[in-house]
Amino acid sequence: MTSIFSKIISGEIPSYKLYEDSKCIAILDINPINIGHTLLIPKKEYVTYMDVPDSDLKHMSVILKFLSKELIRIVGCTGINIYQNNGPSAGQEVPHVHFHIIPRFDSDNAISQPNRKNMKPEEIKESYELIIKNLSEFKKVKRSILPRKIKKQKTQTLKIKVKKRRD
Numbered sequence: 001m002t003s004i005f006s007k008i009i010s011g012e013i014p015s016y017k018l019y020e021d022s023k024c025i026a027i028l029d030i031n032p033i034n035i036g037h038t039l040l041i042p043k044k045e046y047v048t049y050m051d052v053p054d055s056d057l058k059h060m061s062v063i064l065k066f067l068s069k070e071l072i073r074i075v076g077c078t079g080i081n082i083y084q085n086n087g088p089s090a091g092q093e094v095p096h097v098h099f100h101i102i103p104r105f106d107s108d109n110a111i112s113q114p115n116r117k118n119m120k121p122e123e124i125k126e127s128y129e130l131i132i133k134n135l136s137e138f139k140k141v142k143r144s145i146l147p148r149k150i151k152k153q154k155t156q157t158l159k160i161k162v163k164k165r166r167d
Contacts, residue, residue, distance in 0.1 A: 003096035005041045023059050033110045036075040038101040046097045048086040067101055077103035
């Protein structure tokens with residue numbers, strides 16, 4: 001199913017494009033939380049963050065950083081929220097992954113703080129044990145999934161002897 005974002009990317013629906021390259025597009029949100037509210041969208045249609053290839057996520061991370069810095073400079077905000085929803089229960093309205101870059105201003109009250117749960121220490125410990133037990137399965141295969149560390153190359157330094165000046 002073609003999402004509204006795919007139609008924007010193809011040009012079927014007009015938008016205010018702030019940035020575009022071969023992998024992604026950034027547009028102004030038509031229902032902004034604050035001035036400059038931007039959406040960064042991969043051109044390929046992926047439903048959730050977990051569906052996006054790592055190489056595309058790395059690329060988009062650089063673009064998120066660039067756009068965030070520029071929005072701070074241009075609109076004069078004092079902060080930025082970058083968030084992304086996965087699935088309807090998390091607030092995802094369009095089934096095409098996208099990142100919100102929202103300029104924030106002191107006391108704008110634009111986004112309320114999340115309601116935190118009061119969990120008992122034993123409940124936190126129980127959730128930890130469940131998660132860490134299941135993460136151990138991932139640890140067994142992570143070497144084939146995660147990128148390997150790049151070995152540091154030795155760098156050459158220029159050594160210059162300076163003669164002391166005598167007066």
